[in-house]
Amino acid sequence: MGASGESGRPLLAVDVDGVISLFGHDRPNEEAPGDFHLVDGMPHFISAATGPRLNRLGQTYDLVWATGWEDRANDHLPAILGIPTLPYLTFDGEARFGTAHWKLPAIDSYAGDRPTAWIDDSFDSSCYEWAESRRSPTLLVPTDPAIGLEEGHVAALESWAADGYAVR
Ligand SMILES: [Mg+2]
Numbered sequence: 001m002g003a004s005g006e007s008g009r010p011l012l013a014v015d016v017d018g019v020i021s022l023f024g025h026d027r028p029n030e031e032a033p034g035d036f037h038l039v040d041g042m043p044h045f046i047s048a049a050t051g052p053r054l055n056r057l058g059q060t061y062d063l064v065w066a067t068g069w070e071d072r073a074n075d076h077l078p079a080i081l082g083i084p085t086l087p088y089l090t091f092d093g094e095a096r097f098g099t100a101h102w103k104l105p106a107i108d109s110y111a112g113d114r115p116t117a118w119i120d121d122s123f124d125s126s127c128y129e130w131a132e133s134r135r136s137p138t139l140l141v142p143t144d145p146a147i148g149l150e151e152g153h154v155a156a157l158e159s160w161a162a163d164g165y166a167v168r
Pocket residue numbers: 015016017018019098120121122
C-alpha cells in the first residue's frame with residue numbers, strides 16, 4: 001500500500017465540458033472527430049477519441065467526474081464512450097460554466113492526501129494556487145475546449161505517474 005490512498009493509485013479528476021464535450025470549434029471538427037448527442041434535450045459534441053483515452057488512463061488512475069454534469073455524466077457518457085460509470089463529485093449548485101474554482105472544495109475533500117491530477121479547460125489562478133499548496137503531488141492538465149483530451153495529455157499523465165510524479 002503506497003501513500004496514494006487505499007487503492008495505491010493516484011486520482012484523476014475529469015471535467016466534461018471542454019474535455020469530452022467540445023465547443024468553439026469549426027464543424028466538422030477536424031482535430032477531434034466526434035458526433036452530436038442529445039443530453040437532456042441539448043446537443044453536445046462528444047469527442048469520440050476520449051473514450052479509449054479515458055479507459056487507458058483508468059489503468060493507471062482512479063477516475064472521478066469533476067463536472068457540473070455531476071451524476072448526469074454517468075447517465076450519458078458511459079454508453080456513448082464505452083467507459084465504465086465513475087464516481088462523481090457534487091457541488092451544491094455552485095457550478096458555473098467556463099470556470100473551475102467552484103470545484104476546489106469538493107476535489108480537495110475527495111482527494112485527501114492522494115496524488116491527484118485534474119484535467120479541465122477552465123483553470124484560473126486559484127486552481128494553480130491550490131495545486132501549489134497541496135502537500136501531495138498535484139498536476140493540473142489544461143485542455144483546449146475545441147479539442148479536449150488529447151493523446152499528449154494521456155502520455156503526460158501516464159509518465160507523471162510512472163516517474164514518481166515528477167514534472168519534466
Ligand atoms: Mg469545463
